[in-house]
Amino acid sequence: MDPLCSSTLYSSAQTSLFSSLISTKHRNKTTPRPHAPRVPHRELFIFRCADASTRRSQPAVAMSFGFESLKETLTIDVGRAEGRPLDVPLARPFTIASSRLDRVGNVAIRVELHNGSVGWGEAPVLPSVTAEDQSSALAAAADACRVLVRSPPMTLGAVLAEVGRLLPGHDLASVRAGFEMALIDAAANSIRIPLWRLFGGASNSITTDITIPIVSPSEAAELAAKYCRQGFSTLKLKVGKDLNSDIEVLRAIRYVHPDCSFILDANEGYKSHQAIEVLDKLHAMGVTPILFEQPVHRDDWEGLHVVSHIAKDKYGVSIAADESCRSVADAHKIIQGNLAHVINIKLAKLGVIGALEIINIARDAGVALMIGGMVETRLAMGFSAHLAAGLGCFSFIDLDTPLLLSEDPVIGGYEASGAIYKFNNSRGHGGFLHWDNISWPAKKLYVFSKFRRLLRRGVCSEDEQPSLEESKGMMKQRLLDLFASSQSVEDEGGSSNSSGGDDGRAVEALTARRGGRAWRFRSAAGLRCRLLRRAWRPVLVAIPESD
Numbered sequence: 097m098d099p100l101c102s103s104t105l106y107s108s109a110q111t112s113l114f115s116s117l118i119s120t121k122h123r124n125k126t127t128p129r130p131h132a133p134r135v136p137h138r139e140l141f142i143f144r145c146a147d148a149s150t151r152r153s154q155p156a157v158a159m160s161f162g163f164e165s166l167k168e169t170l171t172i173d174v175g176r177a178e179g180r181p182l183d184v185p186l187a188r189p190f191t192i193a194s195s196r197l198d199r200v201g202n203v204a205i206r207v208e209l210h211n212g213s214v215g216w217g218e219a220p221v222l223p224s225v226t227a228e229d230q231s232s233a234l235a236a237a238a239d240a241c242r243v244l245v246r247s248p249p250m251t252l253g254a255v256l257a258e259v260g261r262l263l264p265g266h267d268l269a270s271v272r273a274g275f276e277m278a279l280i281d282a283a284a285n286s287i288r289i290p291l292w293r294l295f296g297g298a299s300n301s302i303t304t305d306i307t308i309p310i311v312s313p314s315e316a317a318e319l320a321a322k323y324c325r326q327g328f329s330t331l332k333l334k335v336g337k338d339l340n341s342d343i344e345v346l347r348a349i350r351y352v353h354p355d356c357s358f359i360l361d362a363n364e365g366y367k368s369h370q371a372i373e374v375l376d377k378l379h380a381m382g383v384t385p386i387l388f389e390q391p392v393h394r395d396d397w398e399g400l401h402v403v404s405h406i407a408k409d410k411y412g413v414s415i416a417a418d419e420s421c422r423s424v425a426d427a428h429k430i431i432q433g434n435l436a437h438v439i440n441i442k443l444a445k446l447g448v449i450g451a452l453e454i455i456n457i458a459r460d461a462g463v464a465l466m467i468g469g470m471v472e473t474r475l476a477m478g479f480s481a482h483l484a485a486g487l488g489c490f491s492f493i494d495l496d497t498p499l500l501l502s503e504d505p506v507i508g509g510y511e512a513s514g515a516i517y518k519f520n521n522s523r524g525h526g527g528f529l530h531w532d533n534i535s536w537p538a539k540k541l542y543v544f545s546k547f548r549r550l551l552r553r554g555v556c557s558e559d560e561q562p563s564l565e566e567s568k569g570m571m572k573q574r575l576l577d578l579f580a581s582s583q584s585v586e587d588e589g590g591s592s593n594s595s596g597g598d599d600g601r602a603v604e605a606l607t608a609r610r611g612g613r614a615w616r617f618r619s620a621a622g623l624r625c626r627l628l629r630r631a632w633r634p635v636l637v638a639i640p641e642s643d
Contacts, residue, residue, distance in 0.1 A: 163280075163294050167253030170283055174244045174255070176208040179237030179274075180531070181230060182218065184473060187502040191310040193336030193365030197222070200471050200501065201230045203237055203271065204529055207244070207278040215282025216528050217479070219274030220444040220470035225419065227267040236263060236271045244275075252283050256449055266422045269447050270470075276448035277479045281524040290526065291482035292519045298488025301518045302481055305330035305359060306496040310337050313348035320349040320356070327514030330357040330386070332494055335374070336365020343377050350383060359492065361389040364419055368392050368399035375411050387414050387466070387492055389440060394419040401435050408437060416440050416466055416492070427454045431461045438492065440466040443480055451483075459489060466492035474498045474506040478525040481510055481517050505529055 182204040190197040205217040219233050220226065228236070240262045247258065256276060263272035284294050292300060306328045308319050320331060331349065335342040349356070362371065371391035378385065388407060392399040397420070404415040416438035417430050422445050430436050439458050441451050458465055467490045469477055477498050484490050498504065499512070509527030510517045520526070 162296065166283065166287070166294070167256065168251055170252045170287065171249050172252050172255045172279065172283065173210040173249035174207060174247065174279075175210040176206075177241035177244045177275075177278075178206045178531075179203050179219075179234060179241060180206075181234065182473065182475075182505070182529075184505055185502045186471070186500055188500075189309070190471060190500060191337075192334045192361075193310070193363040194225075195223070197471055200473065202472065202476075203230060203233045203274060204475065205237060205274040205278045206529075206531060207275070207282050209282050209286060211286060213282045213285040214528070215278040215280065215285060215524060216475055217274040217277030217279075217281065218472060218476035219270045220472045220476055221270060222444075222470040225470060226270045226444055228270050233271050236268055237274070240271070240275055252279070255279060260447070260449065263447075266445065269422075269450070270444040272447040273443040274476070277443070277476065277525075280448065281479070284524040288523050290519060290521055291479065291524055292486040293521075295483050295486025296488065297486055299485045300520075301516055302485050302493050302495070303515050304481075304493045304495045304517065305332045306499060306515065307332045307334065307361075307494070308345075308349070310334045311345070313341075313344045316345045317348040317352045320353040324353045324356065327516075329355070329515065330359060332359040332361055332389075332496075334363065335360050336362030336391075339366070339370055339374060342374065346378065346383065347381065350381070358383065358385040359387045359389060359494070360385045360391075361418075362391045364390055364393045366391050368396070368402050371399075371403045372406055375407055375413060379411055384411060385413055387416055387438065389416040389466075390418040390420065391415065394422075397429070397433070397435060401433065404434070404436050414438050414464070418442070418466075418468070419445075421454070422446070424450060424453055424457070427457050431458065431463055436463075438464045438466050440468050440492075440494075441490075442468050442470065443476065443483075444470045444472075448479075448483075455487065455489065464491045465489055466494065468494035469497060471497045471500070473501065474504065474509045474527050475525075475529070478506070478509045478527045482519060482525050485517075485519055 182202045184200040203219040207215045221230050259275045306323050391403050407413040414437040417436035418440040467484045481495050506527045
């Protein structure tokens with residue numbers, strides 16, 4: 097039986113059985129309340145969302161079915177949906193063959209149902225791999241949120257299909273994945289079951305590898321020794337930038353961690369002959385990787401085919417397709433052409449529903465599976481980890497990037513002990529954010545996507561932006577100076593309001609329209625006013641006047 101259709105869940109249903117089993121009079125302090133409390137209305141500053149009504153779903157009753165059944169039986173009624181920047185620094189720069197990353201710049205998604213259940217998701221943004229950047233991801237999230245909160249109640253399957261319609265294809269896969277995570281998490285919270293059970297309950301733990309980015313041999317040796325002490329037996333090594341340097345790094349790692357297993361990940365960095373040369377040199381060193389991930393460019397299908405056959409026949413090394421598999425069509429092409437031995441599943445490039453479809457295709461064809469991620473916090477990584485534990489079908493697990501961050505913004509969720517992630521019976525994936533703490537921290541205001549775009553257009557200079565320590569007041573004054581130079585503001589109806597250089601009137605005029613119709617600007621002056629409308633209000637919240 098399909099594990100997605102066989103686990104024991106709970107669904108919103110009649111209250112009679114629930115009431116007969118649990119008496120209000122005899123309910124102890126540990127018994128969960130049948131109704132989740134409503135979250136008070138909170139004003140949003142990125143985009144407006146409809147307020148939740150007072151409608152509530154009924155308490156839950158035990159039923160036996162899995163995720164596929166849940167899609168057809170559970171009704172989802174979205175009350176609020178929000179998306180905000182999720183910016184987290186890395187402990188050290190993360191360099192791969194195609195890019196370098198110093199911090200995570202993702203988008204957090206929060207969905208609240210009318211019954212009070214909340215779900216969390218994350219849209220990972222890695223411009224060299226995902227089609228979105230943070231700015232475009234926020235814009236797409238805003239549009240999807242507006243549609244979801246206006247949609248009538250529908251089944252989970254129907255709302256996931258609506259998300260697929262709103263955010264189609266690879267270009268919006270990361271944002272789509274974030275919303276799918278949040279909706280499925282909210283559904284699991286509604287029926288009071290952890291995600292790993294929802295997806296089949298094969299295991300309540302997983303063991304991950306850990307990644308060493310492209311660094312010098314000495315740095316790689318230091319990291320390998322550290323990870324050895326922490327209990328990691330499989331190291332994933334980023335290669336593909338310089339063949340000779342890659343070999344030196346491998347030698348250094350092998351010296352300090354001789355018993356570790358290797359996964360090589362070239363991130364499209366090699367030509368086919370270079371990938372084969374790497375394997376030949378490693379064979380001469382007595383090193384055989386357990387996997388070689390994406391050795392050639394994503395569209396070099398012939399090169400992937402050549403490397404796959406030589407690697408397996410001559411060296412006994414399996415080849416994994418990662419960037420080459422970005423859709424169901426790609427998966428069929430890889431399987432039918434025997435182009436790779438393993439397919440790497442990443443929710444950010446496929447979406448949750450797309451990933452489940454490819455998983456089923458690969459399992460039916462007998463192709464091995466790997467699960468990985470972009471550079472993510474424990475929101476997205478936790479969802480992927482629950483999926484891997486619940487399905488139990490992955491030969492390779494690469495869900496380590498939260499361990500590479502300098503701080504962990506996620507509260508709750510799975511417990512990490514070295515390479516082992518353990519899951520309890522908390523509902524959904526169990527992790528959440530302190531929403532207000534990630535939104536508009538004053539020291540990070542300059543990275544707001546719209547503000548960054550305006551900086552690039554020359555409306556103001558990034559060099560002139562003072563740090564929090566230098567002066568919050570200077571930032572406010574700088575913005576005021578910009579607004580004071582605005583000459584006109586035109587709304588959709590074409591009416592004009594002249595500020596005459598009076599920044600106070602410009603601020604008053606625009607803030608008076610807060611929550612009204614969208615503005616249409618036709619000049620640089622209008623653009624400055626847009627800066628006011630999009631960036632000023634968060635500044636007022638993050639930097640109080642008293643400061």
